[in-house]
Amino acid sequence: MRILLTGASGLLGRYFFEFNPDRRKHLITGTSCRQHPGGLFAGGLDVCLPIPFENKSGYARLLDEIRPDVIVNAGSDGSVDSVQQNPESGRYINYEFPLFLSAESEKRGSLFVHFSSNAVYDGEHAPYSELSPQNPVNTYGELKKMTDLEIKKSTGKWIITRPIVAYGWNFLFGRKNPVTQFLPMMIAGKRIKLVTDQIENPVYAGDVAKILWKCISSGFTGELNIAGGDTGVTRYDWIKKAGMVFGVDTTTISAARMDDFKSMAPRPRDTRFDISKLRGVLGFNPLTVEQGAQAMLEDGLRPDIIGMKNGI
Numbered sequence: 001m002r003i004l005l006t007g008a009s010g011l012l013g014r015y016f017f018e019f020n021p022d023r024r025k026h027l028i029t030g031t032s033c034r035q036h037p038g039g040l041f042a043g044g045l046d047v048c049l050p051i052p053f054e055n056k057s058g059y060a061r062l063l064d065e066i067r068p069d070v071i072v073n074a075g076s077d078g079s080v081d082s083v084q085q086n087p088e089s090g091r092y093i094n095y096e097f098p099l100f101l102s103a104e105s106e107k108r109g110s111l112f113v114h115f116s117s118n119a120v121y122d123g124e125h126a127p128y129s130e131l132s133p134q135n136p137v138n139t140y141g142e143l144k145k146m147t148d149l150e151i152k153k154s155t156g157k158w159i160i161t162r163p164i165v166a167y168g169w170n171f172l173f174g175r176k177n178p179v180t181q182f183l184p185m186m187i188a189g190k191r192i193k194l195v196t197d198q199i200e201n202p203v204y205a206g207d208v209a210k211i212l213w214k215c216i217s218s219g220f221t222g223e224l225n226i227a228g229g230d231t232g233v234t235r236y237d238w239i240k241k242a243g244m245v246f247g248v249d250t251t252t253i254s255a256a257r258m259d260d261f262k263s264m265a266p267r268p269r270d271t272r273f274d275i276s277k278l279r280g281v282l283g284f285n286p287l288t289v290e291q292g293a294q295a296m297l298e299d300g301l302r303p304d305i306i307g308m309k310n311g312i
C-alpha cells in the first residue's frame with residue numbers, strides 16, 4: 001500500500017509509522033509543518049517532507065506523485081488553548097485543510113483516515129459512543145464536529161477515528177501529553193497540581209496505531225471511538241498510577257479542580273468513551289493507564305530526556 005501520512009512528526013503520526021507492520025508492503029510518505037532531522041524518522045517511514053498545509057498546491061503535487069491508496073491525516077493544531085486563541089488559523093488547519101484532503105481522497109479513490117476528538121462531546125453525558133450527540137464546549141471541539149459532519153457526507157471511503165486523550169513518547173520538539181509533561185517534573189521533584197474532576201479513559205498511542213492498522217487492513221470504514229481500557233480515571237489518578245509504574249516519586253502531586261485553571265479554554269468535564277464498537281467490531285482490547293505506562297517503558301521509542309534519572 002502507498003500511504004500519505006500528514007502529522008508524521010506528531011504523537012499519533014509517529015506511532016503510526018513506527019508500528020508499520022511491514023515496511024516492504026506499506027510505503028509511507030510523511031509530512032510535517034517544519035523541517036526535522038531526517039534520522040528521527042528512520043523506523044517505518046520512507047520520507048518526511050516539511051509541507052505546511054497552507055501550501056495546498058504542494059499537497060496536490062505530492063498526491064499526483066505518490067497516488068496513495070490511503071491518506072492518514074494526523075496533522076492538526078491539537079492544542080485546545082491555541083485554537084481558542086487563534087480561531088482563524090485553527091479553522092484552516094483543523095477544518096478547511098482536512099476537507100480539502102477528504103475531497104482529494106474521494107476524487108482519487110483513496111481511503112481517507114481522519115482524527116476527530118473527544119472534544120466534540122459536552123462532558124455531561126458520558127459514556128460517549130459513536131452515536132452520541134456532539135455538543136462541544138470549545139472552538140477546537142466545534143471545528144472537529146464541523147469536520148466530522150462534512151466528511152460523513154463524502155461518497156468516498158473514509159474512517160473517522162475519534163481518540164480520547166492519548167499518551168506516549170512524542171518527539172522532543174513535539175507537543176507533550178500529560179505523561180511526558182509530568183514525568184520529568186516528578187523526577188525533578190517539582191510540585192504538580194492535577195484535577196480530580198476531569199474524567200477520561202486515556203489511550204496509549206501504540207494502541208491507537210495498532211487500531212488504525214487493523215482498520216486499514218480489515219477494510220473497516222465509518223466512525224470509531226478509541227479509548228483505553230479503564231472505565232474512567234481522573235487526571236490526578238492517571239498520572240499517579242503512571243508515575244508509580246515508572247518508579248518515580250509521586251508525592252509532589254496534589255489535587256486541584258478544573259476551576260483552578262481559569263485562564264485555559266473550557267474543557268468538557270467527563271468524556272469517558274463507550275468502546276463497545278472497538279471491542280466488538282474490531283476485537284481490540286486496549287490497555288489501561290498502568291499497562292500503557294508499562295508499554296511506554298518497553299516500546300523502544302523513549303527519547304533521551306535531559307534530566308531524567310532512575311534509568312528512565
Ligand SMILES: NC(=O)c1ccc[n+]([C@@H]2O[C@H](COP(=O)([O-])OP(=O)(O)OC[C@H]3O[C@@H](n4cnc5c(N)ncnc54)[C@H](OP(=O)(O)O)[C@@H]3O)[C@@H](O)[C@H]2O)c1
Nearest residue numbers: 007009010011012032033034052053075076078115165166
Ligand atoms: N493526542 C491526543 O491526545 C489527541 C486526542 C484526540 C484527538 N487527537 C487528534 O489526533 C490527531 C493527531 O494528534 P497528535 O496529538 O498526534 O498531534 P501533535 O502531536 O500535536 O502533532 C501535530 C502534527 O501536525 C503537524 N502540523 C501542525 N500544523 C501544521 C501545518 N500548518 N501544516 C502541516 N503540518 C502541521 C505538526 O508538524 P510539526 O511537528 O512540523 O509542527 C505535527 O506533525 C489530530 O487531529 C488531533 O486533533 C489527538
